[in-house]
Amino acid sequence: MTTRIPFIGGNWKMNGDLATLSDLTRNINTTLDAKSKTEVVVFPSFVYLPAIKKLLGNNTIALGAQNFCQHEQGAYTGEIAASMLKDIGCAHVLVGHSERRQLYGETDQVVAEKCVLALKHDLKPVLCVGETLAQRQSDDAESTVLAQLDAVLDQINMDDLQHLVIAYEPVWAIGTGQTASAEQAQAMHQCLRQHLRNKDNHLGEMIRIIYGGSVKPANAAAIFAMPDIDGGLIGGASLNADDFVAIVNAV
Numbered sequence: 241m242t243t244r245i246p247f248i249g250g251n252w253k254m255n256g257d258l259a260t261l262s263d264l265t266r267n268i269n270t271t272l273d274a275k276s277k278t279e280v281v282v283f284p285s286f287v288y289l290p291a292i293k294k295l296l297g298n299n300t301i302a303l304g305a306q307n308f309c310q311h312e313q314g315a316y317t318g319e320i321a322a323s324m325l326k327d328i329g330c331a332h333v334l335v336g337h338s339e340r341r342q343l344y345g346e347t348d349q350v351v352a353e354k355c356v357l358a359l360k361h362d363l364k365p366v367l368c369v370g371e372t373l374a375q376r377q378s379d380d381a382e383s384t385v386l387a388q389l390d391a392v393l394d395q396i397n398m399d400d401l402q403h404l405v406i407a408y409e410p411v412w413a414i415g416t417g418q419t420a421s422a423e424q425a426q427a428m429h430q431c432l433r434q435h436l437r438n439k440d441n442h443l444g445e446m447i448r449i450i451y452g453g454s455v456k457p458a459n460a461a462a463i464f465a466m467p468d469i470d471g472g473l474i475g476g477a478s479l480n481a482d483d484f485v486a487i488v489n490a491v
């Protein structure tokens with residue numbers, strides 16, 4: 241059986257300023273066990289990426305961006321290219337976060353294009369998928385999430401797919417304080433993994449599927465104990481160093 245390395249991401253969203261995010265980084269750096277076997281990545285806003293990178297140094301914590309443009313380069317005023325993120329030391333990128341899908345109209349097609357571009361530039365995509373409350377209530381949660389995944393799987397070759405991390409983030413649980421129960425999350429993770437296995441057994445065993453949606457130190461251990469949950473994408477709680485490190489330690 242494949243042992244998947246746990247993955248915890250801190251999505252800082254559009255929060256903080258240089259002083260508070262620098263403090264947060266220093267505090268995470270000093271509190272996190274250097275021997276931790278978990279892959280830890282922080283996702284600050286674009287403008288703070290170089291400063292946070294400097295503070296992280298060669299520490300085990302990696303740097304990621306929250307978004308980028310689906311085009312390679314050129315006349316796209318205000319956008320940021322995948323190659324630029326690679327250039328300044330990012331290793332990961334969030335793709336298709338529900339806030340991007342809902343507030344900025346990112347379609348499955350755009351999300352798939354971004355995943356392809358990220359991989360081309362040696363950035364590891366954290367692909368976010370998840371259903372709304374209405375979709376869950378009308379029994380469409382699985383079909384929604386699998387369609388979001390398929391849009392990406394269809395565009396990426398097998399060798400590249402192993403670099404993908406999938407974040408299952410039910411939209412109704414993000415920033416609401418309403419977490420999916422560990423059993424609800426496990427059921428969707430199992431469904432996603434089975435879907436990957438049906439494509440390629442080895443792929444299904446090795447791709448990390450992490451959970452996001454109001455994870456806190458108090459509920460993290462129960463969620464991460466589930467067999468198909470390989471870590472978490474943490475929003476609100478990642479803005480507090482003690483909470484974030486407690487969540488990392490709960491894996």
Ligand code: PEP
Binds near residue numbers: 416417455474475
């Ligand atoms: C997120 O935005 O990815 C997230 C999981 O947020 P929160 O932990 O605040 O629900």
